[in-house]
Amino acid sequence: MAKSLRIGMFPSSAAGHSLWVTTLVLGMAVTARGEPRDAQAVARSIDQQIDAKLQAARVKPSPASDDAEFQRRIYLDLTGRLPSLDKVAAFIDSTGPDKRARLIDELLASPEYGQHFARYWAELLIKRDGEVNSKMRPVEFRAWLAKEFNDGKGWDQIVTALLTVEGTGPAGFFFRANKLSGERPSPAKIVGTVGNLFLGIQLQCAQCHDHPFTSEWKHDDFWGMAAFFGRTHYQPFTGSREGKITESDPPPPDPTAKQKKVFQPPVGGKIEIPDPLDAKKTLREVPAKFLGGPAPELTEKGPYRPHFANWLTAPSNPWFARAAINRLWAVFFARGLINPLDDMGPKAVASHPELLNLLTKEFQESGHDYKHLIRAICNSNAYQRTSRTLPDNRDDENFSRMPVKLVQGEVLLKCLDQVLGVEPPVVPTRNKTKEPISVESNAELFDKAIYDEDPSNYTFGAPQLLRLMNAEVPRRSGAVIARLTQDQAEPGKVVERFYLLTLSRRPTADESKELLAFVKQAGEPAKGYAAVLWILLNSAEFVANH
């Protein structure tokens, strides 16, 4: 059965079940494995586990979020966008009993879902390593990942495709990004990344020596894993040949071209362990060996990576699904069931061990179906609680309320574009005008989160805030103000539109009163509205996903 999950053997069974694709019961959908599974039942199991622990700790959970809070949260979490002005009030005002479940299904079926999770994973997989990857623009890689997510591919299939890529496909970006310098992917770097992201463990500590923090894994274990990537290299674009990731031998050198030394891949599934103290020396040679497992029979010249991917994604490997689930939980709840997300080794203790186990099992049995688990989590009461605190749950860490996350980086810029309704102005370079807006583009300036950072970490400093306050918002708000006031609506209506557009809710009576007084006092309405929009876009609530 395990084998039938492997890529290549899977589509036949999927095709057989394709008639099931329409949703049967709300929250029930065909999973990547091709069988319908009930996400609502999983949601109820989540709540049993969460509520039991809260009860034991005598913590009273915060009540359910209202519809406006839920709507903004689910849009940001599943699509990285705000609800649009023409939809936002309709959801708040509608009365259907299952409207939340329907919205979750609608967003999971939208193309923005795949794009959002592709953005999340691309940032982790193509690390923004200032020296090596600063100029890498993995647009195609993100497009490929987005399609995989939108098509409902199993996580095991996606990771297998990523790790076994041969040729020129966009999945090859992963290997090209995991290099130290030049173009050759570094087996050590790949294994470190695979350990962190797909196994949730700190293997790289054993890269240079046996390490006290991860005494379970030895120096040779690390390099035994690295050996599976020893033949993988990048053959750059030359003449008519396209650049590609491959394990095959390099083509014979072109006698007419001046070529640098060509990498000769090692044979026999072995790797030399470099001496950490002297780059010119090696310590010894080790064979390719699975972590805590056997050394498989490998053919002389590979490919080795399919063996690795099979081992990694097999149900018998306890780490793979657990790491994915823990990370997925953290996407929604700002922290994992085990933290840090990439340090889930044998000594780590989960806050809700049974919950982690049951979600891991569900994930495996659904064919590692991301959408299914997302649907389950988002339909739970735990996910749908308000982020507002009760008198005694401010510091609770058992999910008695929704933690506040921050809208940052690219998502924040996209939300700004969505509100302002215009593309940001092209940043002029210094040669073209004497007074440039800035030398640094928005994308660079706001890309301040560091690799795999806690989503509730606030990363902006004076340069970003000054740009928002004094340049971006004032310079770009004219168009949207004109658009929302062209029907001569009364000021109260206009302020309400601004709230719906930016904060996805209506203003309270007090807020409305105060802002209307502000508008009135400003003299000209356009100036007053500009101030209101400025306040909303610079507010803590705008950058809060709460």
Add this chain to the structure above:
Amino acid sequence: MTRESLTRREALKLSAAGVLAGSVSGWFGNLAGRAAEADVKHKSCILLWMNGGPSHSHSFDIKEVSTYKAIDTCLPGVQVSEYLPKMAQQLQQCAILRGMSTGEASHGRARYLMHTGYRQGAGGTTYPSLGAVVSAELGDSDFELPNFVAVGGNTLGAGYLGPRYAPLVITDPGRGVENLKIADQADLDERAALLQAFDKELETQLKAAPLEAHQKGYERAVSLMHSTRAKAFEIDSEPESVKTAYGNSSFGKGCLLARRLVEAGVPFVEVVRGGWDTHGQGHANQKNGVSNIDAPFAALLADLKDRGLLDSTLVIWMGEFGRTSDNGSNHYAKAWTTVLCGAGLKTGQVIGKTDAKGMTVDDRPISVVDFMTTICQALGIDAKKQYTSRGRPFRIVDKGGEAIKELF
């Protein structure tokens, strides 16, 4: 009418008219008091970062094989390049370390190593650059100016210390902080005061640390707009004679800005001067670089000394490595030179010696950890101190380093 019954709007009007104490809002109220305490209690550091790797044998460690002549300096028996005539007269304030031996000769990795003291990727964490460490160790978190400013180009960030200690980057020292000045400051203050009231309200409901950080960030940005100390970013206000001494180059302006910032209390300023990656016409381009830094570097040291700031300011001159001595064309990290100045160190001396070709260290080799330990000691930072990141401890400087005792 009691204060409690004032609407925010009314309170704003009254405070703008000067009726209520505390200025427009609490944001600006406490700044006035703080500005009075002008004494800087901590040491400061200016890193003159020579990006690309200056050739030691064409600057501070001239050899027989060098393309340039050596000239005498104010230190008996010590010679430097003929293109460093002004620095030759400032060597009393300098310790020239001719025995640097670090081993990393790839730009990116060497830049990382010399900024953090650690090899890139070691231990699976991102290490903070020196500026972030100094910012965390010596900076005041309530200080109205940034604690780490990088001038003239981007630098390495705060790594595991987090964005609080990341640099404020000034791309063009002639222009200062971007978006700091606006036409209608009073109008902004009104909006900002209402924004603050709204944010406080949300914070009461959500009690979330990130929202507090957002609010604090805006307070600091608005404070910076109001701060009299932000004038430190305006180098144009310097007298002509001072501007002339530093010169009109971007590096010269950066050095002047660094002095102004240190004077205003900023603990770490990095001034980046690129253009040292001189392959091909190696010696000609090294000559341009060396001539370009001579006047600004010398002016900075003289100026700091005149103002009584040199004893409390460590000035570091370095790149990521040196260059081969033939004509300065190739990267070389086995033997090279850095310069330390001020901070009460025993300056006016040369420490270490290379062979006749400047290719091996004959005497007194200095490793990366020795160098970093020395910097920490000069600034009063405990190099052995540990930070915890994701549950694992990291020392400011890795084990095995010894401060250069000749300097203390």
